[in-house]
Amino acid sequence: MDSSTASILTEVFFETIGYWYIIVPTIFLGLIVGGIPGFSAANTIIILMPLTLALDLQSGLVFMISLYCAARMGAGIPAILVNIPGTAGAAATPLDGYPMAKQGKGQQALAISFVASCIGGLLTTVVALAAMPILARVGFYMHSVEMIVVMLFGISLIASIAAQDMVKGLIAGFLGLMIGSIGTDVVYATPRGTFGFLELYDGVPLIPALVGLFAVSEAFVIIEKRVIVNHDNEPKAPNWTDTFDGVRIALKRWVHIVWTSIIGLVIGVIPGAGASIASFVAYQQSRSFSKTPELYGTGHPEGLIAPEAANNGVTSGTLVPLLVLGIPGGATAAIMLVVMQFHGVSFGPSLFENQPKVGYGMFMAMAVSYVIMFLTILPLSRYMSHVTTIPTIYLAPMIIAFTLVGGFVPREYMFDMYLALAFGVLGYVARRTGYHVAAILIGVILGPLLEKYFLWSLKKSDGDIMVLFSSTLGNILWVAFAMSIILPIVFNMRRKRKLEVPAE
Amino acid sequence: MKPMITRRTLLGTGAAATALTLATPGLVRANTFPERNINVYVPTSEGGGADRNFRAFSSVWKEKLGTDFEPGFYPGASGRVGYEIYMGKADPDCYNLIFGNMGPEVLNWAMQAPSFDVNDYFYFGQVDKDPCCLFVGAESPLQTMDDIISAAKSRRLNVGTSRMAHPASIGLLALGDKLGIDFNLIPLQGGKGTVAGAVTGEVDFSVLTSGSVIAAGDSVKTLLVFGDNIVGEALDNAPSINDAYDMDLPEMLSARAFGIHRKAAEDHPDRFEILTTTFKETFDDPALMEAYVANNGTPEYLQYAGVEECEAFKQSMLELGERYKSLLSGA
Numbered sequence: 001m002d003s004s005t006a007s008i009l010t011e012v013f014f015e016t017i018g019y020w021y022i023i024v025p026t027i028f029l030g031l032i033v034g035g036i037p038g039f040s041a042a043n044t045i046i047i048l049m050p051l052t053l054a055l056d057l058q059s060g061l062v063f064m065i066s067l068y069c070a071a072r073m074g075a076g077i078p079a080i081l082v083n084i085p086g087t088a089g090a091a092a093t094p095l096d097g098y099p100m101a102k103q104g105k106g107q108q109a110l111a112i113s114f115v116a117s118c119i120g121g122l123l124t125t126v127v128a129l130a131a132m133p134i135l136a137r138v139g140f141y142m143h144s145v146e147m148i149v150v151m152l153f154g155i156s157l158i159a160s161i162a163a164q165d166m167v168k169g170l171i172a173g174f175l176g177l178m179i180g181s182i183g184t185d186v187v188y189a190t191p192r193g194t195f196g197f198l199e200l201y202d203g204v205p206l207i208p209a210l211v212g213l214f215a216v217s218e219a220f221v222i223i224e225k226r227v228i229v230n231h232d233n234e235p236k237a238p239n240w241t242d243t244f245d246g247v248r249i250a251l252k253r254w255v256h257i258v259w260t261s262i263i264g265l266v267i268g269v270i271p272g273a274g275a276s277i278a279s280f281v282a283y284q285q286s287r288s289f290s291k292t293p294e295l296y297g298t299g300h301p302e303g304l305i306a307p308e309a310a311n312n313g314v315t316s317g318t319l320v321p322l323l324v325l326g327i328p329g330g331a332t333a334a335i336m337l338v339v340m341q342f343h344g345v346s347f348g349p350s351l352f353e354n355q356p357k358v359g360y361g362m363f364m365a366m367a368v369s370y371v372i373m374f375l376t377i378l379p380l381s382r383y384m385s386h387v388t389t390i391p392t393i394y395l396a397p398m399i400i401a402f403t404l405v406g407g408f409v410p411r412e413y414m415f416d417m418y419l420a421l422a423f424g425v426l427g428y429v430a431r432r433t434g435y436h437v438a439a440i441l442i443g444v445i446l447g448p449l450l451e452k453y454f455l456w457s458l459k460k461s462d463g464d465i466m467v468l469f470s471s472t473l474g475n476i477l478w479v480a481f482a483m484s485i486i487l488p489i490v491f492n493m494r495r496k497r498k499l500e501v502p503a504e
Numbered sequence: 505m506k507p508m509i510t511r512r513t514l515l516g517t518g519a520a521a522t523a524l525t526l527a528t529p530g531l532v533r534a535n536t537f538p539e540r541n542i543n544v545y546v547p548t549s550e551g552g553g554a555d556r557n558f559r560a561f562s563s564v565w566k567e568k569l570g571t572d573f574e575p576g577f578y579p580g581a582s583g584r585v586g587y588e589i590y591m592g593k594a595d596p597d598c599y600n601l602i603f604g605n606m607g608p609e610v611l612n613w614a615m616q617a618p619s620f621d622v623n624d625y626f627y628f629g630q631v632d633k634d635p636c637c638l639f640v641g642a643e644s645p646l647q648t649m650d651d652i653i654s655a656a657k658s659r660r661l662n663v664g665t666s667r668m669a670h671p672a673s674i675g676l677l678a679l680g681d682k683l684g685i686d687f688n689l690i691p692l693q694g695g696k697g698t699v700a701g702a703v704t705g706e707v708d709f710s711v712l713t714s715g716s717v718i719a720a721g722d723s724v725k726t727l728l729v730f731g732d733n734i735v736g737e738a739l740d741n742a743p744s745i746n747d748a749y750d751m752d753l754p755e756m757l758s759a760r761a762f763g764i765h766r767k768a769a770e771d772h773p774d775r776f777e778i779l780t781t782t783f784k785e786t787f788d789d790p791a792l793m794e795a796y797v798a799n800n801g802t803p804e805y806l807q808y809a810g811v812e813e814c815e816a817f818k819q820s821m822l823e824l825g826e827r828y829k830s831l832l833s834g835a
Binding site for chain 2: 042139189335341459
C-alpha cells in the first residue's frame with residue numbers, strides 16, 4: 001500500500017466515523033428488515049430509493065452499506081430463535097442455531113452468531129480491500145464448470161445428513177432436488193412440473209419454500225409444547241454470563257471464523273453466486289473437517305459459526321466485482337450500482353483512479369458498520385433470547401402470520417402465501433415421520449443452481465460430458481471435493497480404531 | 505291569487521331536481537376521465553429498468569392526465585406472468601394499462617402462445633427504444649469483428665444472451681446467416697449475467713440491449729449495433745450491422761411501451777383518446793427528459809411512437825419470432 005492510498009484510507013475512515021448518526025439507526029433498521037422473512041436490504045433500498053437518491057453520495061453509500069451488513073446479520077436472529085431464516089443466506093443458520101435455542105442457549109447462540117458475523121465481516125472487508133485486484137480475478141476463472149463442483153460441495157451436505165438415516169435422508173434430498181427442478185428450463189424456457197401455475201414458471205420461489213419448510217412447520221410442532229425451550233432447559237433470568245460465554249466460545253474458534261468467512265468471501269466475488277451457496281458450502285466444509293462431525297445439527301457452535309461467518313464474508317465479496325469490474329455480485333449490489341450511477345459514479349477499472357474515495361469509502365463504511373454493529377447489538381442478545389420463552393399459543397400464530405406475509409412480500413402473489421403453507425405442511429409431515437427438512441431445502445435451493453451451471457456447461461460444449469473435466473481449476477476442485485468426501489471417512493475410521501485400542 | 509308553487513309543481517320540480525342530481529355525477533363522469541388512479545401492470549420486478557423507466561415517465565404524465573399511476577409488479581416467466589394477469593384479471597375500462605417491452609416480451613408469444621389472443625391487447629405509446637448490440641469484455645482476446653470472424657473459422661464460438669427469445673439473439677443469428685457462421689447462443693439469464701459472462705470469459709462475447717452495455721462502462725467494448733448507433737462514443741462508435749455487412753435487418757430493439765386491452769379502447773374511445781393525447785403531450789414537456797436522465801436513461805433513446813408504429817413493431821417481432829422459432833426454442 002503506498003502512502004497516498006494510506007492517507008486516503010485514513011481520511012475516509014474518519015469521514016465514515018462522522019456518519020455515526022446514519023449508521024446507528026440504519027443498523028437497527030437493517031436488523032429489523034433482515035429479521036422479517038421476505039424483506040431484505042435489496043427491497044428496503046428499493047422502497048427507500050427516493051430517500052437514498054436525495055442523500056448526497058457519501059451519506060447514501062454509508063446508508064446502503066450499513067443496511068446491507070445489518071440485514072445480513074439480522075436474518076440470523078429469527079433463524080436461531082424461532083427457526084425462521086429471514087433470507088436464503090441464513091438457511092443454514094438454524095441447523096445448529098435453533099437446537100441451541102431449544103436447549104435454552106438462545107442468548108449464547110446469538111452472541112456466537114454476532115461475533116462470527118462481525119469478525120467474519122470485518123476480516124473479509126480488510127482482506128477484500130487488501131487483495132482486491134487478485135480477488136477481482138476469481139470471477140475470470142470460476143466459470144460454469146468450476147461452479148458445478150462448488151454446488152456439489154453444498155449438495156453433498158445431503159449425504160452428511162443422510163448419514164443419520166441413509167434412506168430417509170436421500171429421499172428427502174431427492175425430493176428437494178425434484179422440487180428445485182420445477183419451472184422453465186435454463187436454455188429453452190420449456191416449462192416443467194408447473195402444474196399449469198404461471199407463478200411456478202420461474203421455479204419454486206425461495207422465500208415461501210424457506211419459511212414454509214422451516215418456520216411454518218416448526219410453528220405446527222411447537223404448538224404442541226408450552227414454550228420453544230425444552231422443559232428441562234428453562235432459561236435463566238437475564239444475565240450477562242451467557243453473552244460472555246457466547247463471545248468466549250466464538251473467539252476460541254477464531255480459526256474457524258477466519259476459514260469459513262474466507263470461503264464466503266471467495267464465493268461472494270463470483271458474480272451470480274450468493275450467500276445461500278456460501279453458507280451451505282461453509283457448513284459442509286466445517287463439518288467435513290471437524291473432529292466432532294456427529295455433533296453437527298445438535299446445537300454445535302461450529303455449525304452456527306460457519307454459515308454466519310460465511311454469509312457475512314459474501315457481503316464484502318459482492319463489492320469486489322461491483323467496484324473493480326462494474327458487475328454487481330448480487331441483488332443488493334445491483335441496486336447500489338443504480339444509485340451510484342445516479343450520482344455520476346462510473347464503475348469499472350477506472351474507479352479507483354478517478355474516484356478513489358468512493359471505492360475505498362464503501363469498504364470503510366462496511367468495516368465501520370461491523371464495528372459499531374458489534375458494540376450496539378451484542379448487549380441486546382440478552383433480551384432477544386427471551387423470545388423463546390413466549391408461550392407458543394401466542395408465538396406460533398405470530399410465526400405463521402409473519403412468515404406468510406414474508407412469503408408474500410418478494411413477489412406480492414397470494415399464490416406464494418399458499419405455497420408457504422403447503423411447504424409448511426410438507427415440512428410438518430417430514431418432521432413427524434423423521435425426514436430432515438434441511439435435506440429437502442438444500443435440494444430446493446442448490447438444485448436449480450447446479451442444473452443451471454450444468455446445462456450451461458453442456459450447451460457450451462455441444463453436449464460433451466467431458467467438459468466437466470476440461471479445466472485445470474475445475475480438476476483441482478474435483479480432487480478437493482473428492483478429498484472432502486473421503487478424508488472425513490478416513491479420519492472417522494482412524495478415530496474409531498484409536499478408541500478401540502484401549503478397550504483391548 | 506293562484507299560488508306560485510302548487511303541490512303538483514313542487515313534487516314535479518323535486519322529482520326533476522332529484523333525477524338531475526342523481527344523473528349529474530354520471531354526466532360529469534363521462535367527461536372527467538380519469539376520476540381515479542390508473543393501475544399499471546408491470547411484468548418485471550420492482551427496482552429494475554422498467555420500474556425506473558415507468559416512474560420517470562409517469563411522474564410527468566400524471567400532471568397531464570390529472571391523476572396518479574399505481575404500479576403493480578408481476579414478474580416471472582420473461583414477462584408472461586404479468587401479461588397473463590393483466591389480460592385475465594384486469595377490467596378493460598382504460599383504468600388498467602400494461603407497461604411492457606415490445607421486443608423480448610412479444611417475441612415470447614411466438615415461442616409459446618399465451619392463453620389469450622395476442623391481438624386482444626395493443627401498445628399505444630412507446631416511451632423509449634434501445635437497439636441491441638454485440639460486445640466483448642475489455643480483456644477478451646477478440647477485440648474486433650475480424651477477430652471474431654477469424655476465431656469462428658477454427659471453433660464454434662459461445663455467445664452470451666439474456667435469453668434465447670430475445671431480439672439480440674435474432675440479430676446474432678441473422679449475422680451468422682450472413683457470414684455463414686454457426687454461433688452457439690448461451691442464455692445467461694438477464695442483462696447482469698450477460699455482461700458478466702462476456703467480461704469474465706464465461707462466453708466468447710455477448711449480445712444485449714445497448715442501455716445495459718452502456719451502463720457496464722469500461723468493462724466492455726461494443727463492436728456492432730443491431731440498429732442505428734445514435735449514441736456514438738457511448739457504444740464505442742460501433743457501426744450498424746446493416747452498414748458493416750450490407751444487410752437489410754430491421755432494428756433489433758428493446759422498446760418499452762404502454763399497452764391496453766383492445767376492448768377498453770373500443771368500448772371507451774373518449775377515455776382512450778384522453779390517454780393517447782396526454783401521452784403525446786408528455787413528450788412535448790422538457791420535464792420528461794430531465795426525469796428520464798435522472799433515472800439513468802440514455803437521452804437519445806427517449807423516443808415517441810404511437811399506435812401504428814407500435815403495432816408494426818409488435819407484428820415484426822411476431823414474424824421474426826416465427827422465422828427463428830426452431831433455433832430459439834429448440835423445437
